[in-house]
Amino acid sequence: LLAVSIVPPLTLGILAMRSARVAQEREVWEGNAAIARWGVDKVQSYLANIEEDMRLIVEVGNLQSMDPATAKPLLLFLLSFSEEVKELSLLDAMGREQVRVAEGTLITSEDLKSRADTPTLQIPLGGETYIGPVRTSEFSEPFVSIVVPIRNLAENKIVGALAAEVNLKRLWDDMLSFKVGKSGYLYLVNEAGQPLAHPDFSLVLARKDLRSAAAVRRFLAGESDPTPRASFEYPNYQGIPVVGLHARIPKLGWAVVVEQ
Secondary structure, three states: OHHHHHHHHHHHHHHHHHHHHHHHHHHHHHHHHHHHHHHHHHHHHHHHHHHHHHHHHHHHOOHHHOOHHHHHHHHHHHHHHOOOEEEEEEEEOOOEEEEEEEOOEOOOHHHOOEOOOOOOOOOOOOOOOEEOOOEEOOOOOEEEEEEEEEEEOOOOEEEEEEEEEEEOHHHHHHHHOOOEOOOEEEEEEOOOOOEEEOOOHHHHHOOOOOOOOHHHHHHHHOOOOOOOOOOOEEEOOOOOEEEEEEEEEOOOOEEEEEEO
16 A cells, blocks of 8 residues: 555656656757857858948949059948958959058058968958958957958959958857856857857967867767757866757858857
8 A cells, every 4th residue: 555655656756857857958958059059140140241341342342443542442431330340451363462451550552461371361262252260369359351352243253352350359249248047158169179259268368179078079070969868968178067059150160059
């Protein structure tokens, strides 16, 4: 009688607890996956808006003529219009600067140089926009180069490019301030597993290898995250157990990682 009175409710209690844990894990998985996708959309729309402004200047301003006198007022206008763009250069197909403008800096013709061998910049001769690697300035601010090709429609060839130096600080601040539950956070990594933006900025400055995080390893291996029924728990960079998911940004080779 004792067994009959205890075993059924005990079994039901265990099943209820297990069901509640599964439901909680699914809720965390779905919520964090949505946050990671939000991060991807945030990055893509941010850079796409700047690229669209650059393409508009190229099309409206007739920059394919490569005339510095015509280009300079347009570049100055875009520089004053876009808060994130800190420098603009009109380059010919060989990477030589025809004109350059920068925020708070007077640039003369003697300051112009060839940027053909610059590792952070490439002339997109294939017609696609080039986005370079993220780098940290002397003031510890993140920058990236965006290069839009300039095509001569009459000759149907790339005759140059418009290059912009873009400050990502506001984007990073917006993303890192996003709250993930009570103790969660998100960060961005590059194709080497190094942090581009992280709540612990010392990791970014040190270019810390974050491949110890299972979510980062899955990103680098091109794998998908496990389903909620599988274990997606691992220790983070501080050794604290977390559940982690990622969402890749295909064109950039970056990923948004959410840990909680």
